[in-house]
Every structure is written in structure tokens, then in C-alpha cells.
Amino acid sequence: MTKFEGVDYYNVDSLLSEEERAVRDTVRDWVDENLLPLIARCYVERRFPSELVPQMAELGFFGANMPEKYGCAGLNNVAYGLIMQELERGDSGVRSFASVQASLVMYPILEFGSGEQRDYWLPKLAKAEAVGCYGLTEPDYGSDPGGLTTRAVKDGEEWVITGTKMWITNASIADVAIIWAKTGELDDPESIRGFIVETDREGYVASDQKGKLSLLASDTSEISLQEVRVPAANLLPGSSGLRSPLMCLNQARYGIAWGAVGAAMACYAEALSYAQNRLQFDRAIAGYQIQQIRLVEMLTEITKGQLLALQLGRLKDGGKLRHAQVSMAKRNNVNMACEVAREARRLLGANGILVEYQSMRHMANLESVYTYEGTHDIHGLIVGEDITGLSAVT
């Protein structure tokens, strides 16, 4: 297996600590040796490589930036971002799995959960003894999650939850779901609360989303909740209003801003190597102006994305991060990665449509990443509101 040498035109490595580099290298080597040899086959077979999950847990990939007392590594957010970068260099679906487990399941339990909920669930989730999923989006409420129609009604010492969730990563393989539901009137987004729902409870049904042309090595499902009863103790006591699920998304978006850079790095490295080895008209196509400019554009945008992600991480570690800054980075870096993947695929010519090469897989995956966790356009409007003070949607 060839080792990935990295893409680092501006010596961004020198801005990382020894520890951050060591974390990155562990994940990088693991991806080269364990994920890349099997991802193409998984993609064609449309299956998530679940056999890799125990190793990922053992090495500490899940919730690595969370406290050590829950069995996590307690890394800073830059190191966490580098993990996402390297995982997505492998495949967006595998990075998505890790993002959901950490940012969308462990994070709400850490942030909004009771002491008992944290002590019980966080070590289990870190070790992947339990896999989690996150149910916010609904068939009719995507960019406008405040309109969600899933209801939770108190009945004695239980909550009874009914509704439908869509585009839920990991839902068919999950042991536990974080479900967001309204406890009050449907026109009251302030009544949204989070619930821990074990997926073996009666009335929970997850069905595989058929017909995907993207994220094929990832489980995406619809969840139907038919009067699912959970104990009162399953409510996340600290959750309150639409703000709570959006806080979770902000964590995940942070990881995506890094992850997209990884996918772009994989595509660029593949394109450069191909261009240097592919001969046409008796010489390497890397020597032709059009391919050089293509490669330069790719590398320039990747370099900018790396610096954007790194400063975003430093702001987060310094406690100075604002959510609109995360939106700008998610929006820019994913769009950048989409463009890089497409250009890499084109540079690869006919070979570029084959699964043996990575670029088209990344290109197809990134269309989902462009759309989920806040679409490209919605993130534009978040930044737009932040700089003008005027909301474009309400």
C-alpha cells in the first residue's frame, strides 16, 4: 500500500504541534493501511465497512475531543479536525459515521445530558459498543428544521414519540438515536427537546434509503416512530428549543470543514500522480499548460482551505469561535472540494470514471456533503445575516 505523503504547499505542518501531527499520522497511516484497500469494493457493493469500527474505536477516533473521564482522548479541536480530514481523505461516508457518533450523538449527551446519561452512554459510544444516529431532519423540514412535526407527549412517567425522520446516517445500524421532537404546539420551535431513544424500542423502524448515487459506503435511512414510549429519564434535560439541535450541527459542520479538505487532498494527489505518469503525444500530460493550470488551481484552493480550517480550529480551541465562522468554512471548503474532485476526475480522462480511482467517488460523495448539515446556500445566508444583521429567511 502506498503511503500518502500529504499535500502541504505552505508548510502548514509547521503550524501544528507535535501532538497534533502525531494524531494526524496515526489516522493517516490507519486510513492508508485499512480503509483505502477496501473502500472501492464497499462503494460498489453499497455497504458501510462496519468491520473497521472496532479498530477505529480502539484507536480512539470517536469523540476524541471529549473528556478523558468518559474514555475519550481529550484532544484539542485542531487534532480532532485533523482526524476528520484524514478519515474523509479515505471516504466521506466513513467520516460521516465518525461525525455522527461524536458530534451528533456524544456531543448532545455531553452538553444536554444528565450525569447518569453521560456516565452510561459516553464510554459506550466512545468504544462503539453502541452506535448512534441523529434524527432532526424530516421529509418536509430540511433547511427549516424549526417546522418539524415529530411530537413527544408526556404520559405518566413516559414520553410517547411519533413522527418521521429522513436522511438519517447510521439509522439502520444504530443502537441508539437522538430524536428531536416538539413537546408543545407544532408552531412552537421553543418546545423542541432531545430524547435518547434506544432503537430496539417498539415502534422504531428504520428503512434503508434506496436509490442513492452518493455516499454509497454509508448507511442512510428513514426512521419511522410510531408511538415509541421512552422513560421520562430519556429526555435530555439540558436541551431547550431549536437552538439545541443547531448547536450539535455546528459541531458536525466544524468537522466537515476539515473533512472536505481531506477529500480534496486525496483527489489532488491522485490527479498529480496521474498527470505525471500518463503519456499522450509522447509526453506526460503534466507538462501541458491546461493540466498545470488545473493542478495549480486545485492546490491553491486546497491550501486556502487548510489555513481556513486551521484558524477555525484555533478559534474553537480559544473559545472564540462564532457559528457564522463555522458556516463560512463549511461552505467554502466543501464547495472547494467539490470543484477539486470534479477537476481531478476530468484530468483523469476515461480512467476517472472508474472506481479504481478515487476522484469520482469523492466527487459523488461531496454532493451529499455539499447538501447536508446545512446546504451551501443556507450557510451563505447564515453568514449573510451575520454581516448585515438582516435574515433572508424570516
Next chain:
Amino acid sequence: MRIIVCVKRVPDSESRIAKAKDGLSVDTQGVKFVLNPYDEYAVEEALKLKEAAGDGSVSVITLGGEESKETLRTALAMGVDEAVLLKGQPSVDGLGTAEKLAEAIKGREYDLVLFGKQAIDDDNLQVPAMVAELLGLPCATVVTELQVDGGAVTATREVEGGHEIVEFELPGLIAAQKGLNEPRYPSLKGIMQAKKKPLEEVDAGDAESRLEVVEVMNPPVRAAGQIVGEGADAVPELVRKLRDEAKVI
């Protein structure tokens, strides 16, 4: 079981190596340094032996500059208990380095000393055997399989065309070859714990070199391939070139 593993900081095998301006060394600018890959087998074996025994300790020792601390911390992140930095420069030949390492090991308690069979930078393959000699220890190099049963060691060595099995009593010294085991990755928790583990610094001084480097050269540029013809007609010319020019048949 107390195990000491000797390690070295070397350029990553993927790095592009260029000659330094002085013509006597390698330009380290932009070169990524790692724990010598053969030493990874030694560290892994030490950790496995300790885990199997259920108690004991594993220490790593290196001779090098301040930057070698990073290499020691890689071993600590893999699970090693403590590290020792002998501050000083290794020698060009193996003996000076071996003397420094032997001197440091002599004062410590150990049952087994482990090495990688060679460092991938200078490829001398000398230091493990020299340290064993200096310490008066039995030594097995190029080891691909190791069994330790109480004080009895059985080591399988790779030899030309086959294997050789040797036995000795502890204390002793082993130099690890690829295939001995599958080194673990430093886990993320391990990386965080590494900086809290003891890292002792000893002023060892530079190792004495009995050799002097007079020149460092790049390998010769590989000549382009030749196409001698097509189909069966080309065979006589190909055979002639293989015999007379390449001298391989």
C-alpha cells in the same frame, strides 16, 4: 520482565532525500523524521512480552539531539512506560554509538534488550551486535519469531535460504526483523498520555567516530528503457543485449 528497547530517529522512507550543501550529509530541510521502522517491531515485541507476562516495564533509549524526544514520545504513545534521551550525536560507524548505549544500559536493570535489526538511514546493521558484545550478552539478530518462557528464549532468525532457531538464557539481546509482529498504531489516548510519562535526559556526549565521511553521493540516475523491436524478430537482439550489455544471462 524488564525490557529496554534502543531506538533511532530516521528520515521517513517516503521522504525525498537530497544532499546537503557541505556534500557530507543529507539536507534535513522539509524531511519528515520517524521512529525507525525496524525499531517499531522491537517496541511492539517488547509491549507484547510485557502484556503476556502481566507485569514488568518497557523503556526506550536513544542517542541523539533534542529532536529525538519526538521519536521517544512515539514509542511512549505506543505504550512504552518510560524513555531515556542520551544527549549526544551518534557516530558514523556503529561502535561509538554502541559504546554510548552499552554504557547507559549497564547501569540499569533489565532482562532483555531489544533493537531493530538496522536503522534505515545509514544501514550499518552493527549496533545491536556491538552492544551485546560490550555487555557480554547472548545476541540473536534478524529475528522473525520470539518465544520467552521464564528465562529461556527461543528465537527464529532469518538466514540465507531458510531459518535458524537459537536458544539462550536471559539476560540477552534481540534485533528484530520485519515479520516479527504487526506494530500497533499509537492510539490517540496513547499520544495524550505520552507527554505525561517520564522522559529522562542524560548528557552522554557525542559518540566517538572512527570513520570520517568524505563524500555523500546521489544514486546514479536510472537510464531510460530501450525498445529493441517487436515480436519474435526482436528476440535475438534482446538476448544479445541481456548477455553482452546487461550481463544478466
